Amino acid sequence: MAAQETVDHKYVYDFSEGNKDLKDLLxxxxxxxxxMTNLGLPVPxxxxxxxxxxxxxxxxxxxxxxxxxxxxxxxxxxxxxxxxRLGDPQDPLLVSVRSGAKFSMPGMMETxxxxxxxxxxxxxxARQASGEGSQAxxxxxxxxxxxxYRRLIQxxxxxxxxxxxxxxxxxxxxxxxxxxxxNDLDLDADDLRGLVDAYKKIFVKHTGREFPQQxxxxxxxxxxxxxxxxxxxxxxxxxxxxxxxxxxxxxVNVVSxxxxxxxxxxxxxxxxxxxxxxxxxGIYGDYLANAQGEDVVAGIRNTVPLQELEQLxxxxxxxxxxxxxxxxxxxxxxxDIEFTIERGKLWMLQxxxxxxxxxxxxxxxxxxxxxxxxxxxxxxxxxxxxxxxxLMFPRFQLDHEFEAVAKGIGASPGxxxxxxxxxxxxxxxxxxxxxxxxxxxRETNPDDLNGMIxxxxxxxxxxxxxxxxxxxxxxxxxxxxxxxxxxxxNVPAKRFTVAGQTVNEGDVVSIDGTTGKVxxxxxxxxxxxxxxxxxxxxxxxxxxxxxxxxxxxxxxxxDGKRRLAVRxxxxxxxxxxxxxxxxxxxxxxxxxxxxxxxxxRELVERLILARAEGEREAALAALLPLQRADFEEIFxxxxxxxxxxxLIDPPLxxxxxxxxxxxxxxxxxxxxGEDVAKEEALLAAVRRxxxxxxxxxxxxxxxxxxxxxxxxxxxxxxxxxAVSCARGGGVAKPEIMVPLVGAVQExxxxxxxxEKIIAExxxxxxxxxxxGTMIEVPRAALTAGQIAEAAEFFSFGTNxxxxxxxxxxxxxxxxxxxxxxxxxxxxxxxxxxxxxxDGVGRLVRIAAExxxxxxxxxxxxxxxxxxxxxxxxxxxxxxGLDYVSCSPFRVxxxxxxxxxxxxxxxxxxxx
Numbered sequence: 031m032a033a034q035e036t037v038d039h040k041y042v043y044d045f046s047e048g049n050k051d052l053k054d055l056l057x058x059x060x061x062x063x064x065x066m067t068n069l070g071l072p073v074p075x076x077x078x079x080x081x082x083x084x085x086x087x088x089x090x091x092x093x094x095x096x097x098x099x100x101x102x103x104x105x106x107x108x109x110x111x112x113x114x115r116l117g118d119p120q121d122p123l124l125v126s127v128r129s130g131a132k133f134s135m136p137g138m139m140e141t142x143x144x145x146x147x148x149x150x151x152x153x154x155x156a157r158q159a160s161g162e163g164s165q166a167x168x169x170x171x172x173x174x175x176x177x178x179y180r181r182l183i184q185x186x187x188x189x190x191x192x193x194x195x196x197x198x199x200x201x202x203x204x205x206x207x208x209x210x211x212x213n214d215l216d217l218d219a220d221d222l223r224g225l226v227d228a229y230k231k232i233f234v235k236h237t238g239r240e241f242p243q244q245x246x247x248x249x250x251x252x253x254x255x256x257x258x259x260x261x262x263x264x265x266x267x268x269x270x271x272x273x274x275x276x277x278x279x280x281x282v283n284v285v286s287x288x289x290x291x292x293x294x295x296x297x298x299x300x301x302x303x304x305x306x307x308x309x310x311x312g313i314y315g316d317y318l319a320n321a322q323g324e325d326v327v328a329g330i331r332n333t334v335p336l337q338e339l340e341q342l343x344x345x346x347x348x349x350x351x352x353x354x355x356x357x358x359x360x361x362x363x364x365x366d367i368e369f370t371i372e373r374g375k376l377w378m379l380q381x382x383x384x385x386x387x388x389x390x391x392x393x394x395x396x397x398x399x400x401x402x403x404x405x406x407x408x409x410x411x412x413x414x415x416x417x418x419x420x421l422m423f424p425r426f427q428l429d430h431e432f433e434a435v436a437k438g439i440g441a442s443p444g445x446x447x448x449x450x451x452x453x454x455x456x457x458x459x460x461x462x463x464x465x466x467x468x469x470x471x472r473e474t475n476p477d478d479l480n481g482m483i484x485x486x487x488x489x490x491x492x493x494x495x496x497x498x499x500x501x502x503x504x505x506x507x508x509x510x511x512x513x514x515x516x517x518x519x520n521v522p523a524k525r526f527t528v529a530g531q532t533v534n535e536g537d538v539v540s541i542d543g544t545t546g547k548v549x550x551x552x553x554x555x556x557x558x559x560x561x562x563x564x565x566x567x568x569x570x571x572x573x574x575x576x577x578x579x580x581x582x583x584x585x586x587x588x589d590g591k592r593r594l595a596v597r598x599x600x601x602x603x604x605x606x607x608x609x610x611x612x613x614x615x616x617x618x619x620x621x622x623x624x625x626x627x628x629x630x631r632e633l634v635e636r637l638i639l640a641r642a643e644g645e646r647e648a649a650l651a652a653l654l655p656l657q658r659a660d661f662e663e664i665f666x667x668x669x670x671x672x673x674x675x676x677l678i679d680p681p682l683x684x685x686x687x688x689x690x691x692x693x694x695x696x697x698x699x700x701x702x703g704e705d706v707a708k709e710e711a712l713l714a715a716v717r718r719x720x721x722x723x724x725x726x727x728x729x730x731x732x733x734x735x736x737x738x739x740x741x742x743x744x745x746x747x748x749x750x751x752a753v754s755c756a757r758g759g760g761v762a763k764p765e766i767m768v769p770l771v772g773a774v775q776e777x778x779x780x781x782x783x784x785e786k787i788i789a790e791x792x793x794x795x796x797x798x799x800x801x802g803t804m805i806e807v808p809r810a811a812l813t814a815g816q817i818a819e820a821a822e823f824f825s826f827g828t829n830x831x832x833x834x835x836x837x838x839x840x841x842x843x844x845x846x847x848x849x850x851x852x853x854x855x856x857x858x859x860x861x862x863x864x865x866x867x868d869g870v871g872r873l874v875r876i877a878a879e880x881x882x883x884x885x886x887x888x889x890x891x892x893x894x895x896x897x898x899x900x901x902x903x904x905x906x907x908x909x910g911l912d913y914v915s916c917s918p919f920r921v922x923x924x925x926x927x928x929x930x931x932x933x934x935x936x937x938x939x940x941x
Contacts, residue, residue: 041083042100044107045076050361055080057281059130062381069360071353071378075111076125076285077104079253081132084279087257101253105284112286117245119150121158124178124287127252129259131280134382136501138268138479139280140189140259142252143322144182144287148243152179159292170293172219177291180222181322183229183241186248190255193236201228215320249284256282264479266855271483271506276855288377290370291322295343298323301336301350301367303358306386306504307440307544309393309576313337313351315367323368323379332492332513346376357381362403363412364394385504387443388417389577396580406587407933413584414930415900415923420444421581422564422919424555426542434547435529438489438514441500446487446509447540447552450533452521454481461485468539470526472519473512474499482508487541489548491517491526509543517548564612564922585922588929589613594906595913596924597672599893603663609918613925616672616763618825618915619893620664622657622744623680637737650743657744661751665762669755672763674825674893674915676804677744677780679730679769689716725839730770734780741768745784749791749799756795765800767825772807774816781820802889805877806830814877818884825915826874828894828902832861835870862895865902871909878909891915900927907931 048056048064056064060078067073079101086094109115114123124146129139147155152175160171187193202214205225209216217225233241242248259265260280269276290298301315316333319342340347350369353376357365366384370377386394395409404412426432426445448466451457454477457469461484469485471478473492482488482502487509490499503510519526524535533539533550540553562568563578597618598609606617637649664673696713699706734741745766752762766784771777781801788799805811806827814824833840840862851857865871874892881888891913896902898916903924906914908931916924 039082039094039096040100041080041094041097042104043078043080044104045073045078048078053132054278055082055281057081057130057132057283058134058382059128059380060281060283063283063285065360066357066378066381069356071356072376073378074286074288075108076283077108078130079282079284081279081281084257084260084281085277087254088260088279093254098250101249101284105249108284108286116249117146117148117151118154120154122146122151122154122245124151124155125249126283126285126287127249127256128283128285129256129280130283131260131274132278133272133274134385135265135268135272135274136385136498138259138265139262140252140256141324142182142185142189142248142255143324144178145186145248145252146245147179147182148245150243151245152176155179159289173217173222174289174292176219176222176226177217178289178322180226180229181324182248183226183233185324186241186252187229187233187236189259190251191233191237193233197232197236198229201225201232204228253282253284256280264477267479267483268502270852270855270858271479273858276858285379288370288372288375288379289322290318290372291320292373294319295374296370296372297321297339297342298370299333299336299339299368301354301369302384303354303365303367304390304394304397306364306366306384306390307443309364309386309390309397309580311397317342323370332515343371343374346371346374349376353378359403362398364390385501387504388420389443391417392421392580392584393576396576396583399583406584407591410584410587410591410926410930410933413926415903415927418560418581418926419920419923421560421577422558422922424561425544425558426540426549426553427556428553432549432553435531435550436514436516436548438491438511438517438546438548439493439500440542440544440546441493441497441512442488442503442508442510443544444487444509445540445542445553445555447538448486449536450526450539451481451485451535452519452524454478454484456535457481457484468541470517470519470539471499472521473497474502482506487511487543489514489517489539489541491515491519503543509541511541511543511546511548514546514548565608566611585613585926588926590929591932592925592928593932594903594911594924594928596921596928597674597891597893597913597915598918598921599897599915600664600918602660603667605918606664606667609921610667610671612918612921614671614918614921615913616674617664617668618674618891618897618913619767620673620675622660622676622678637740646737646739650739654743654747657747658751658754661748661764662754665751665755665764666760668763670761670763672765674765674767674802674823674891675744675748676767676769677731677734677741680733689713692716725833731768731776731780732770734768735776741780742783742787745787746791749788749797752797752799753792753795756797762797764797765802765823767823768801768803769827770807770830771803771805771817772809774813774820777803777817777820800889804893805874806834808835808873811873811877815880815884818881818888821881821885821888823889823891824877824881826877826890826892826894826911828865828870828874828892828896829862831873831894832866832870835866835873836861838862864899865896865905867905871905874906875909878911882910898924903927904931904934908935 045064045067048061050061050065053061056078063073083094083097109123112123114121116123124144127142127145156171156175159174184198188195205221230241290296297317297319298321299315299317304311305314313336315336317336317339318333364384364386365381368380370379391413395412398404399406399409448468450470451467452470457467458480460467466486468487468489469481470489473490488499488503490512491514493499493512497512499510500512517526517528526533538552540549559578560581568578595615597616598614599619600606600609600617601621692713696706696709748764752764755762768777768780784801800822802821802823804827805824848860878890890911892906893915897914898920903914914924
């Protein structure tokens with residue numbers, strides 16, 4: 031980057047100029063380095079290039095005007111502070127170039143260490159090291175310098191010039207084999223000097239040029255590589271997985287190097303102020319002597335527990351514990367810390383609010399409330415529905431029949447079973463075929479992200495709780511066991527061996543991300559303790575379980591804060607009972623068509639195909655008592671709570687024999703000379719009713735208007751069931767929902783008939799029945815003011831509203847092309863999974879506003895799949911709906927998110 035005239039816009043900040051609140055500009059890493067600097071902690075000097083510079087570079091393909099000059103100015107300031115010049119042959123300053131986005135993306139973008147080394151400065155680095163300690167002077171200094179140089183060529187080649195990383199790994203393996211060792215620490219200075227030569231040849235082979243010897247060229251190319259890594263495939267995939275906006279860009283941190291690979295009195299590590307797996311308080315982390323930081327997170331050598339540092343270097347250990355306590359109190363949260371010890375001197379390389387498991391998130395939030403660092407509102411803000419959903423996953427049911435064959439580190443909890451695969455590509459392939467897979471690797475790296483997403487769990491033979499596999503798995507909520515070193519993984523042969531047994535690709539294993547244990551075969555599972563709590567079998571006040579107590583405490587607070595009621599989608603008494611145990615406050619969607627399946631299907635078929643009035647009335651008479659019994663059961667379970675019953679809404683083809691199969695059967699029977707008069711009549715009727723697009727055909731309100739008596743039978747069954755419940759001492763609150771209304775006249779016609787039946791049945795029983803509609807047709811949303819004149823409530827059917835709003839057939843598009851839309855960034859997430867705020871969401875907003883303008887007391891709810899989606903719940907809170915409805919298992923998630931929506935918007939906490 032040639033120096034250019036400086037412009038007014040500031041693109042580069044010294045660490046002393048920033049703070050932790052500037053994450054948008056400086057990225058998380060840069061903002062936190064600045065914060066630690068201002069706290070007076072031992073941070074190596076450096077500067078940060080802003081996310082705005084990255085955004086400008088990515089938009090134009092070149093660095094913005096003034097950036098080069100600002101980098102030069104800050105580099106000169108850094109050189110003065112350190113008393114060294116970048117790449118000076120006699121006394122070199124070396125720097126690291128690291129990415130740092132606003133949101134943590136561990137391992138997804140690029141880092142280059144030891145920038146400034148070349149054929150001359152490597153000698154100066156050796157002299158520099160030998161002058162600082164007698165241990166290095168006796169031979170370790172040369173080894174350290176050449177080890178640092180080979181690391182630079184390796185990282186620079188792979189990161190900046192896209193040299194295949196495995197070629198460097200192969201050269202390293204060859205050097206170790208020639209030495210007769212499996213440990214890179216056994217390579218001496220001469221070995222590493224030879225390895226540098228081998229790496230240079232690999233570099234020339236793939237780039238067509240010599241490894242750059244100019245330190246400033248190395249720096250500029252490394253900065254550009256970090257910018258460009260924002261759009262690397264794995265970074266894009268990770269952002270999509272974690273729902274991180276694509277336009278943020280990354281900052282670049284240029285930091286003076288400190289060295290953990292100067293000998294046994296040096297090292298590097300990662301520490302957590304609490305256990306990121308369980309939330310337990312204590313000392314957690316990994317340390318690796320005589321290593322650089324990348325060795326720890328890459329998991330290429332197994333670390334030792336952080337507590338062992340006390341025996342190795344008590345002074346640094348005590349200082350580190352003091353800093354950890356100070357940072358946790360300052361950030362008021364679990365902190366993830368990277369540090370290096372250089373010849374007994376502790377340096378802080380990074381801190382951030384640490385990624386944690388779902389269980390740890392709840393436990394830590396409760397602990398911090400107890401310690402007075404945060405209040406319950408903040409605790410509620412720090413957990414989310416996705417984490418709660420993870421806690422409801424089952425766990426292994428173990429007995430004497432299952433013995434672990436290996437034990438590693440429980441890096442990310444959960445219970446996962448699946449077929450063993452050894453490559454990410456194979457994991458993706460099998461997962462696409464519907465198989466559950468466990469990805470087994472020596473250690474993962476960022477290129478394995480596709481496979482990690484596809485797999486049910488990850489198992490590695492190397493690494494610890496801070497390895498790449500562990501950190502990424504925790505962030506994604508994937509079960510992970512790392513550092514199971516009893517397992518000998520042979521990727522080329524597609525097998526691993528353990529305890530004298532061989533496990534081949536395709537064999538089934540089970541891994542426990544809590545205990546770290548590995549089992550051969552599939553282990554049965556049992557309900558989680560959190561599910562047991564929600565179902566009422568665990569008393570949170572009298573159980574020695576920190577997680578259950580924390581969940582209970584936060585859920586109680588969420589229920590006290592939320593404005594949205596939470597109902598459930600349930601069609602049976604059993605579903606209704608379970609949902610009520612989970613905290614449902616009524617039923618928002620009872621699908622009556624589900625009651626017509628199984629043994630009753632023939633009655634519905636007779637009803638639909640009936641030509642004579644007597645046939646139709648006979649079918650309706652047979653269905654009435656069956657429907658009434660269904661509703662009586664549901665009203666009993668929901669005693670005192672509202673129940674919204676959707677009148678029958680099936681596409682006709684769901685209840686009729688398939689046309690093609692019926693035609694074949696008739697033709698075959700005719701060929702055999704059989705009497706097929708009845709079958710021919712059925713075929714003629716099915717042909718008469720056949721639709722090319724049943725989802726847009728005769729269904730919903732249209733079916734009720736075309737088949738006389740159908741809706742009347744259902745309304746009567748609902749009213750009679752409600753009266754029966756009331757006379758038995760219960761309280762029934764039925765709400766009748768007319769589906770697929772597009773014009774107010776449709777609703778008015780159904781309502782007129784329904785009101786007559788309700789008045790006849792209810793009499794003086796005291797039962798009140800509301801009549802409303804489902805808003806699922808775009809026209810209904812746009813004419814909501816008219817429709818509200820005839821409706822006492824709206825329930826948004828966002829599944830169909832999304833389908834019709836986008837013109838998507840849900841049954842077809844998700845498998846056909848949604849993957850490509852997600853890949854291209856057209857979607858950040860499927861609009862069937864989370865509400866499309868700008869399009870479908872706008873229809874909801876219009877209908878809510880215009881409906882309430884016409885009828886101020888209009889009750890508003892939602893009963894599509896979005897009712898249990900965390901982000902969508904926040905939207906429905908903002909729009910002003912009265913309730914969301916979702917499947918029973920998602921009721922706790924919706925309750926939690928409804929509370930969080932109040933806290934995060936600063937809205938009213940009244941119901």
